[in-house]
Amino acid sequence: MSEQMTAxxxxxxxxxxxxxxxxxxxxxxxxxxxxxxxxxxxxIYPPVAMDILCWGLFAISVDLLLGFTGLLSFGHAAFWGGxxxxxxxxxxxxxxxxxxxxLGGAAFAMLIAVPIGxxxxxxxxxxxxxxxxxxxxxxxxxxxQARDLTGGENGLQGIPRSFFGxxxxxxxxxxxxxxxxxxxxxxxxxxxxxxxxxxxxVITAVRDNPARARALGYDVERYKIGAFVxxxxxxxxxxxxxxxxxxxxxxxxxxxxxxxxxxLVTVLGGIGTLWGGLVGAGVVVTLEDSLASSGFxxxxxxxxxxxxxIVLLFRHGIWGTGRDLxxxxxxxxxxxxxx
Amino acid sequence: xxxxxxxxxxxxxxxxxxxxxxxxxxxxPQSGGSSGLSDGxxxxxxxxxxxxxxxxxxxxNSGVAIQMAIDDYKAKYGDKAVAKTIELVQADxxxxxxxxxxxxxxxxxxxxxxxxxxxxxSAAALAVATQAANKKKLYINISAGTTALTGAKxxxxxxxxxxxTGVLARxxxxxxxxxxxxxxxxxxxxYAFGQDMNKSFTAQxxxxxxxxxxxxxxxxxxxxxATFLTKxxxxxxxxxxxxxxxxxxxxxxxxxxxxxxxxxxxxxxGLMFITDIHSLGLDQFAxxxxxxxxxxxxxxxxxxxxxxxxxKTNVRPSFANAANYSAAMNYLEAVQAAGTDNADKIxxxxxxxxxxxxxxxxxxxRKADHAVVHDVYLAKVKSSASEDWDYEEILKTIxxxxxxxxxxxxxxxx
Numbered sequence: 098m099s100e101q102m103t104a105x106x107x108x109x110x111x112x113x114x115x116x117x118x119x120x121x122x123x124x125x126x127x128x129x130x131x132x133x134x135x136x137x138x139x140x141i142y143p144p145v146a147m148d149i150l151c152w153g154l155f156a157i158s159v160d161l162l163l164g165f166t167g168l169l170s171f172g173h174a175a176f177w178g179g180x181x182x183x184x185x186x187x188x189x190x191x192x193x194x195x196x197x198x199x200l201g202g203a204a205f206a207m208l209i210a211v212p213i214g215x216x217x218x219x220x221x222x223x224x225x226x227x228x229x230x231x232x233x234x235x236x237x238x239x240x241x242q243a244r245d246l247t248g249g250e251n252g253l254q255g256i257p258r259s260f261f262g263x264x265x266x267x268x269x270x271x272x273x274x275x276x277x278x279x280x281x282x283x284x285x286x287x288x289x290x291x292x293x294x295x296x297x298x299v300i301t302a303v304r305d306n307p308a309r310a311r312a313l314g315y316d317v318e319r320y321k322i323g324a325f326v327x328x329x330x331x332x333x334x335x336x337x338x339x340x341x342x343x344x345x346x347x348x349x350x351x352x353x354x355x356x357x358x359x360x361l362v363t364v365l366g367g368i369g370t371l372w373g374g375l376v377g378a379g380v381v382v383t384l385e386d387s388l389a390s391s392g393f394x395x396x397x398x399x400x401x402x403x404x405x406x407i408v409l410l411f412r413h414g415i416w417g418t419g420r421d422l423x424x425x426x427x428x429x430x431x432x433x434x435x436x
Numbered sequence: 437x438x439x440x441x442x443x444x445x446x447x448x449x450x451x452x453x454x455x456x457x458x459x460x461x462x463x464x465p466q467s468g469g470s471s472g473l474s475d476g477x478x479x480x481x482x483x484x485x486x487x488x489x490x491x492x493x494x495x496x497n498s499g500v501a502i503q504m505a506i507d508d509y510k511a512k513y514g515d516k517a518v519a520k521t522i523e524l525v526q527a528d529x530x531x532x533x534x535x536x537x538x539x540x541x542x543x544x545x546x547x548x549x550x551x552x553x554x555x556x557x558s559a560a561a562l563a564v565a566t567q568a569a570n571k572k573k574l575y576i577n578i579s580a581g582t583t584a585l586t587g588a589k590x591x592x593x594x595x596x597x598x599x600x601t602g603v604l605a606r607x608x609x610x611x612x613x614x615x616x617x618x619x620x621x622x623x624x625x626x627y628a629f630g631q632d633m634n635k636s637f638t639a640q641x642x643x644x645x646x647x648x649x650x651x652x653x654x655x656x657x658x659x660x661x662a663t664f665l666t667k668x669x670x671x672x673x674x675x676x677x678x679x680x681x682x683x684x685x686x687x688x689x690x691x692x693x694x695x696x697x698x699x700x701x702x703x704x705x706g707l708m709f710i711t712d713i714h715s716l717g718l719d720q721f722a723x724x725x726x727x728x729x730x731x732x733x734x735x736x737x738x739x740x741x742x743x744x745x746x747x748k749t750n751v752r753p754s755f756a757n758a759a760n761y762s763a764a765m766n767y768l769e770a771v772q773a774a775g776t777d778n779a780d781k782i783x784x785x786x787x788x789x790x791x792x793x794x795x796x797x798x799x800x801x802r803k804a805d806h807a808v809v810h811d812v813y814l815a816k817v818k819s820s821a822s823e824d825w826d827y828e829e830i831l832k833t834i835x836x837x838x839x840x841x842x843x844x845x846x847x848x849x850x
Contacts, residue, residue, distance in 0.1 A: 142546060144538045241627050241656075249628025251584055252533055252559035255566055268570075270541065339534070344566060347533040347559040389539055390527040392496075396487055 122423075134278060141383065143270040144342060149375075149382045150281045151339040156362040156374030157288050158331035163360070164369030165292055166324040167304030168218070171226040171356050172233030173332050175213070176206040178351030179236055180333030181340035182247055185256040188341065194260050199280055199337035206333025207326050209236075214325035218318055230353060237351040252347030256340055270342070277338045284334045285375075291327055292371055300324045361400075365407050367414025376415045472776035474548065477521035480506070480764055481549035483539055483564065484579065486528035489682055490556040492711040494579040494756035497749050498554055499526050501757045504744065505764035509772075518772050525549060529560055536560035537567065544571045550777045551576060551767050553760055558582035558629070565594040574779050576763045579756045581707065583632075583844065586807040590847035593779060595786065595801065597808045598759035599729040601629070601707070605636035606841060607727030607834045608704050609677070611814040613644035615832075617675040617702055620648045621668045623688070624679035624706075625656035633679040633706045649673055654680075661688050665695045679706040686716050693720060710754050713817055713827045721827075722819040727839075729812050730755035730795055731828050741794045752825035755795075762795035798836045804843035809836040 137146040155177055162168045184202030188195060217228040240247045247253055258267050265272040291297050302310045303317050311317050340346045349355065358381070366377025381400065388396045411418040482502055486495045506522045525547045529536035536555060543549035544567065551574040555561045561580030568575035569591040577585055577594065581601045585594060613620075620641050624630035630653075638648045649671045654664045668676045676697060680688045685705065692703055705726040713721050732742035732752045741761070745753045770785035771777050787806075791799040799810035814832040821827060 142538070142542050144541055148534070148538065244628045244631075249631075250559060251562055251582060251628060254559075254562045254589060343534050343537045343563070345533065345537070345559070345563050347563075349532050349534060349559070385530070385535065386538065388528075389530065389535060390525070392486075392526060392528075396528065396530060 134282070138271055138274045142386075143274045145382060145386050147270070147274050147277050147342045148339070148386075149378050150278055151335045151342065152359070152362060152378035152382055153375035154281050154284045154288075154335035154338075155332050155359050156366060156378050157285060157371055158328045158335065159359050159363045160366075160368060160371055160374050161288055161291065161328045161331065162324060163363060164371070165297065165304060166300045166321060166328075168221065168321065168325070169226045169360070170229045170325075170328070171353075171360065172213075172229030172231070173328075173359055174351050174353065174355035175229075175233035175236045176210060176329040176332040177336035177339070177355065177359070178240070178346070178348075179209055180206040180336040181346035181350045182240060182253060183333075184337035184340045185253040185346045186246070188256050188259070189253070192257060192259055195258055195341045196260075196276075196280055199334060199341060202337035202340070203330050203333035206336070207330040210326045210329030211322070214322040214329070218321040218325060230356065233351070233356055234353060237348065237353070240351050241348060247346075250348055252345050252349075253340075254345045256344050256346065258341055258344065273342065277342055280334065280338050284331050287327075288331055288371060291324075296320070296323070361404055363414075365404060365414055367417030367420075370414065370416045370420065373414045373416030380415065472778070473519065473771075474550065474777055477523060477548075478519040478768070478771060478777050479523045479525060479543075479547060479549045480767070481540075481543040481547065481552040482524065482526045482554055482760070483529055483536060483543065483552050484554040485531050485556055486526070488531045490531065490579065492715070493709045493754050494554055494556055494760065496526070497745075497751065497753070498578070498757050498760040499524060500748050501745065501753065501761040502553065502764040504748070505761045505768065508765060509768040513772060518775055519768060519777070522768070529555070529557070531557050531560070533557065533559040533563050537563040540564040540567045540575075541571075544568075544573045550574065550779070551782075553763055554578045554756070556580055556756075558584070561585060562589055565589060565591060568593040572779050574767070574782060576767065578759045578763060581629075586805040587844040587846040590805055590844075590849060592783060592806075592849055595763075595806045595808060597763045598755060598795075599727075599812065600807070601632055602636055602841065603729070603812055603839050604706055604727045605633065605640045606839050607812050607814055608706065608725065609637045609640035609646075610644045610838070611727075611832055611834060612675055612702065612704055612725055613641050613646035617704075618646040619671070619673045620646060620675045620677055620704075621650045621652065621671065621673040622648055622677040622679065623652045623654055623661070623664050623668050625658070625681075625684055626653040627656045629681065630656065630679045637677055637679065637706065657684055659687055661691045662695075665691060665697060669695070669697050669701075673701060675702045675704050677704045677706065681707045685712065689716065689720055689724070709756070710752070710825070710827060714825065718818060718821055718827060721817040724817045725831070726815055726817075727812055727834070728755060728815040728828060728830075729810075730758050731813060731815060731830060732758070733826060733828070734813065734830055737794055758795045762791075762793050765793065766791060797833075800836065802840075802843055804849070805847040806849065807840060807843070809840040811836050812839045 159173050162170050180202035183205035184198045187201040188198040213232045217225055220228055241249060260266045266276045299315055300320055303320055307317050362377040362381050363374055365380060366373025384400060480502060482499050484494050485491055502524055510517060527539040529539060540552055543552055552564060553576050555564050555577055556579040558580045561577050564575055565585055575594045577596050578598045583600045583602050585596045622634055622637055624634040634651050641648050652664050652667050678688050703724045705724055708726040732738050742752055770782045774781040774785045786801045787803045789801045796810040801808050812834050813830045814834060815828040816831050818827055818829050
């Protein structure tokens with residue numbers, strides 16, 4: 098499974114990325130991204146806009162593993178949901194400002210990722226996916242049973258959204274969006290830095306040829322655990338903001354279909370593109386939201402059909418296909434004789 | 437780089453001021469002239485499962501029921517109606533609490549819903565109740581059964597209309613035990629709903645003078661109940677109680693029918709809807725006893741309403757459909773009486789109101805905890821039907837006070 102997955106990923110480092118430092122596209126794209134980030138709650142209902150960003154970072158965290166480390170985790174709901182509950186409990190118990198609670202949740206996600214990563218990175222492909230799924234299910238059942246702590250299937254309700262007494266952010270989901278978006282942005286920047294760091298180069302090498310990476314003296318397993326824990330932290334950051342945004346954490350956050358959904362979002366956006374996660378989340382969350390009030394009954398059918406079309410026709414996802422088109426256009430223009 | 441930063445902060449500042457302006461606009465007076473209605477109309481939101489497991493119990497057909505209430509209200513008051521324009525907006529929460537939460541906010545804020553109805557799934561219902569309290573708008577829960585809505589998590593703007601898990605226990609366990617089924621074994625799924633049901637059933641059996649030999653936890657979800665059925669037969673109980681719901685219940689009942697227990701003991705089910713009987717068939721459920729909040733063929737009044745419903749949907753209504761009708765109708769009556777859709781005034785209208793309608797018999801909107809108490813029924817599944825959907829024999833009417841018990845002291849309104 099992972100062989101096939103990674104085979105379809107080709108981040109060709111010899112080609113200039115459209116986001117690389119020298120690319121003329123870079124300022125334009127970054128500015129465009131910033132404008133979209135700022136304007137999103139004007140276009141879309143603010144809580145839904147917040148959901149898009151949370152799912153976007155969640156998908157980026159999965160992409161960090163799937164696209165850059167070559168590990169398909171099928172249990173990332175454990176970190177998203179684990180952090181949602183931890184964030185909720187911290188915010189409820191101590192009433193701290195929500196960014197502190199979210200960071201606490203992310204730290205909790207990283208903490209549980211250490212043993213899970215330690216035990217699961219020894220396997221690859223379908224076995225890795227199954228082991229992570231098993232751990233996520235364990236967490237799901239613990240949350241289901243520990244009802245004094247988590248509220249069982251009623252969920253952890255009424256998580257406060259305190260932010261230094263600034264009422265606009267605490268009460269109005271429009272202003273809260275900007276406060277939450279800042280946290281998500283931090284997560285995105287971390288992911289970007291990780292991918293473009295020496296560490297990122299090593300995990301990409303591990304993905305492409307683990308034997309060679311080992312021969313070069315890198316401790317392959319340790320790098321994998323590192324990537325796993327960072328990814329869990331990012332998923333936790335996203336899950337924490339999600340819980341604060343909604344004011345509750347429910348079992349839905351831990352159930353295995355959430356792990357499946359985030360892989361779908363990642364594939365839809367484009368594996369190994371990092372930014373694709375945000376695009377995929379935009380598509381899936383908006384679709385779920387608009388179909389919910391459409392009166393149409395087959396919501397699963399539509400998202401499923403879109404997924405099939407993307408996987409069959411656009412192997413690199415929405416972002417990846419767009420990037421390839423731009424690249425081809427740039428190369429065509431360069432190779433055309435001047436004058 | 438610097439210029440971009442400046443542009444960025446300019447954009448943020450500009451958007452913030454725009455937003456402030458927008459909020460200022462929205463904060464102004466909203467009443468639609470003399471009618472006393474916000475935005476000049478009444479908007480009823482229906483938020484439930486329109487595509488998943490609860491679709492048949494209370495899905496799009498509850499929308500049909502609410503539309504019937506709107507039509508009836510308009511026909512009743514004609515030109516004197518306070519609410520001249522009544523809109524019904526619907527959304528599918530897909531059984532996900534987070535979607536329910538966003539959709540509820542959107543309904544209250546954007547679609548200007550004055551009341552949200554239904555919302556199955558207890559996590560979703562509790563999330564919507566929190567939003568109702570935040571936004572100071574009404575929420576009338578119908579198909580979620582959790583007692584937390586009228587207990588620790590109750591609030592001024594939330595009402596619980598049709599039933600709750602406590603009612604099921606008092607009804608089924610109390611009535612069967614008093615009727616001679618004094619020795620019980622209970623099998624329950626091992627999660628919060630099942631554990632709660634087991635606890636309240638055990639308490640009610642004992643209160644009625646019976647004994648519970650064993651309480652057996654089964655994993656959730658489960659396909660194979662063979663070992664639990666064997667255990668449930670130990671000690672020759674008169675009654676075996678199943679606290680399962682949905683797919684688990686169907687599996688349990690199928691396997692119960694193939695076990696030697698069939699015919700020897702009474703099968704009592706904690707939570708069952710008429711749609712469960714419809715999907716599995718009478719032969720599977722025959723003889724099972726359970727508590728129903730309402731049955732379409734109970735009397736002429738119910739039947740007349742069910743006929744109207746069938747003309748529109750081609751199926752008979754579940755109790756949740758009828759409860760949605762009743763809640764929408766009584767909400768509109770309260771608007772009529774108050775002359776406004778202001779939530780606080782509607783709450784004042786509803787609190788303590790005694791209601792008798794097609795769904796509620798001897799009904800009362802209890803002021804202490806906002807539970808809407810009413811008579812419920814102990815039902816037995818028939819072995820043969822004389823017409824479509826003729827599935828239940830009503831053994832006993834359980835009076836409201838007995839079914840609901842005293843108000844939950846954990847609920848502090850005010």
